[in-house]
Amino acid sequence: QKEVEQNSGPLSVPEGAIASLNCTYSDRGSQSFFWYRQYSGKSPELIMSIYSNGDKEDGRFTAQLNKASQYVSLLIRDSQPSDSATYLCAVRPGGYNKLIFGAGTRLAVHP
């Protein structure tokens, strides 16, 4: 059973702070990792993908991947109330043409 685990939250951070979202996965052969954001009542939208160990930055977002620890994280700098949403971690297990999604972490950014 391929699994992706996330803390359901809610993770509450003040405006302007750094929000740190974490995700672990069970399949050691996984090669592709994605973070999606889902606002209440809406479908997921892609934030970023990461394939190699280390950090990948895109604007206020930084994805971090550690394949040895089977761990991927998303940092959101200068958090804004508009960042309040559920963040979904998705992993493509090795040999599979599909994504396994975590249950999501709800982020609340308060003014």
Added chain:
Amino acid sequence: GAVVSQHPSWVICKSGTSVKIECRSLDFQATTMFWYRQFPKQSLMLMATSNEGSKATYEQGVEKDKFLINHASLTLSTLTVTSAHPEDSSFYICSASQLAGQETQYFGPGTRLLVL
């Protein structure tokens, strides 16, 4: 780029009727489309993977005769919920991947189905 549309966005139907949902990739060709279902406050659950011109691959526990999937072209996949019942009420979302080698999935806006 990478825009995916779904139609309809909302549908209300009577129990026992069938409902068809369309998923279109507007600005790219999608060799693979995926159908998900999401119940309130739960995560996405993959129902099936659809490849253009071939039969869909259903996830364990998903009835292929109840959820008919057709991927007739590189830009269109349809999901038909046959003989819908109230327990089928959910948020159905499709996603699409671009041509081979591009595994990022782009999601449509979703279709809310309410079966009375």
